[in-house]
Amino acid sequence: MLRIFTLLICAGILLLQGCSSSKMKPPKQLQQTTASVIQIKDPWVRAVPPNANNSAIFLDLRNESEQLRKLVEVHSEVAERVELHMTKDEEGMLRKQRLEEVLIPALETQSFHPGGIHIMLIGLHSPLEVGRVIKLELVYADQSKETISVPVDERPLLPITAQNNHSPDSLTTRTQ
Numbered sequence: 424m425l426r427i428f429t430l431l432i433c434a435g436i437l438l439l440q441g442c443s444s445s446k447m448k449p450p451k452q453l454q455q456t457t458a459s460v461i462q463i464k465d466p467w468v469r470a471v472p473p474n475a476n477n478s479a480i481f482l483d484l485r486n487e488s489e490q491l492r493k494l495v496e497v498h499s500e501v502a503e504r505v506e507l508h509m510t511k512d513e514e515g516m517l518r519k520q521r522l523e524e525v526l527i528p529a530l531e532t533q534s535f536h537p538g539g540i541h542i543m544l545i546g547l548h549s550p551l552e553v554g555r556v557i558k559l560e561l562v563y564a565d566q567s568k569e570t571i572s573v574p575v576d577e578r579p580l581l582p583i584t585a586q587n588n589h590s591p592d593s594l595t596t597r598t599q
């Protein structure tokens with residue numbers, strides 16, 4: 424709240440100074456890196472059987488700034504390739520599409536969840552069993568980075584019949 428209040432004051436000062444402020448620095452928030460304004464919530468990676476090649480990571484990215492932010496790359500040493508993916512329901516067929524970037528709108532939360540946007544681990548180097556924690560590096564469009572710990576977890580999958588239900592609650596329990 425205090426931060427929002429401070430920003431309002433900054434905005435007010437800018438307005439008062441009008442066009443004469445061209446030499447002034449931009450408001451503080453514009454100088455903040457994306458990594459410093461994104462809050463990461465509830466990251467987890469799906470546990471898979473030892474012979475599995477792929478898995479997926481889910482999380483919520485909350486943008487605390489008033490500018491659009493973008494996630495452009497993800498890295499992890501647990502797999503050969505790590506990609507941003509989107510699962511789409513096309514006439515009952517679930518198709519995956521690779522994304523170049525994931526947008527995180529101002530003051531909103533972008534949810535990576537089963538059945539939607541997810542981080543795909545392709546070519547796992549070792550098994551992902553519950554209890555293990557892996558490292559994931561997030562790279563944003565401004566090249567700021569953050570490395571986070573992601574616990575391996577098992578969460579229920581919904582039955583196929585629930586796949587046509589698009590309510591947000593059902594999406595959080597769907598498979599990738």
Ligand SMILES: [Cu+2]
Nearest residue numbers: 508519543599
């Ligand atoms: Cu995928």
